Amino acid sequence: MEINKDHALECEILTQMAKSAIPLGANLLSLSIDSSQATIGRVLLGLEHQGYLEKSSNKGRIITERGQAYLKQLNDHQSINSSTEELIKISTSxxxxxxxxxxxxxxxxxxxxxxxxxxxxxxxxxxxxxxxxxxxxxxxxxxxxxxxxxxxxxxxxxxxxxxxxxxxxxxxxxxxxxxxxxxxxxxxxxxxxxxxxxxxxxxxxxxxxxxxxxxxxxxxxxxxxxxxxxxx
CATH class of the missing domain: 1.20.120.530 (GntR ligand-binding domain-like)
Structure with missing residues (x-):
């Protein structure tokens, strides 16, 4: 998986959701994530459609088990990409x-x-x-x-x-x-x-x-x- 900007934002949102003890929405997430509420809302909707998040009444969304697994996948690929970039940096010196x-x-x-x-x-x-x-x-x-x-x-x-x-x-x-x-x-x-x-x-x-x-x-x-x- 190539980690693009959308994946990076998904990872950031899911990380915040996994850490939170309460449901989160675009409003609260925008306080800690450098992105607009509209963009965060669009990503939240997409994550929900894929089963990575679920609504918790009117309070916001919470991460699902499937979302936890997807977050781990994103983190693993980010780690691989970072290692690859470091290898490229070393090999071009x-x-x-x-x-x-x-x-x-x-x-x-x-x-x-x-x-x-x-x-x-x-x-x-x-x-x-x-x-x-x-x-x-x-x-x-x-x-x-x-x-x-x-x-x-x-x-x-x-x-x-x-x-x-x-x-x-x-x-x-x-x-x-x-x-x-x-x-x-x-x-x-x-x-x-x-x-x-x-x-x-x-x-x-x-x-x-x-x-x-x-x-x-x-x-x-x-x-x-x-x-x-x-x-x-």
Whole structure:
């Protein structure tokens, strides 16, 4: 569930209702909620129609058991959204210590995606990854970063791995704003040596060797960590 403004107001109203020992109406709620009586009244009516509130004579409305369950759902999703926003904030930072934390997290996750991909990958997918790295090398030969191809390579491995949870976490970490471009630019400034890390990972995939694929991915990310630690 995506928590929009209407859901946020519903959550605020239901929270007040759950805390109150007396029935509440739009008039009383407007004293503690930053919204007009008309808007609050409209939301109250909608919540009542859905069974989350019920009228208590002429005094106002009270929250139902179904409303309590809905309030918990709203709070749970707000907590998830807050955690997601914090993860995005962390993953888009270019602070040295934060970059190292993100890379350490990637190492744990991508070690597993490489292992699973070596088990699941088809010949066509091996060729697809090879073509991505060929395009990246072409970009670098023209003096460009090749960060889009680098990002595509890592995200595609996560996809082929079949672990949808890890794939979504990595997509969240890697694809926010220009985080990958910024990281590629930082690394290019720090170090000039080239690496065949991606080719070695692909080779392990082609050989259907999960252990080597996993270790090659770890070595690749360790090299990124060393670049940041030594030169940033």
């Amino acid at each position: 270019t602070d040295k210590s934060t970059l190292l934390e993100v890379l350490a997290t990637r190492r744990l996750l991508e070690k597993e995606t490489a292992y699973l991909t070596a088990q699941n990958i088809s010949d066509e997918q091996v060729q697809e990854l090879t073509e991505i790295i060929d395009r990246q090398q072409e970009q670098k030969s023209r003096g460009l970063l090749g960060e889009k191809e680098d990002l595509e390579f890592h995200c595609r491995i996560a996809n082929i791995s079949g672990n949808r949870v890890i794939e979504q976490i990595l997509n969240l970490i890697l694809t926010q704003k220009n985080v990958y471009q910024d990281f590629s630019y930082i690394r290019q400034k720090l170090i000039t040596r080239s690496s065949n890390d991606h080719r070695s990972i692909i080779s392990a995939f082609a050989n259907r060797d999960p252990e080597s694929a996993s270790q090659n991915m770890v070595n690749h990310i360790n090299a990124l960590i060393e670049d940041i630690e030594e030169c940033y």
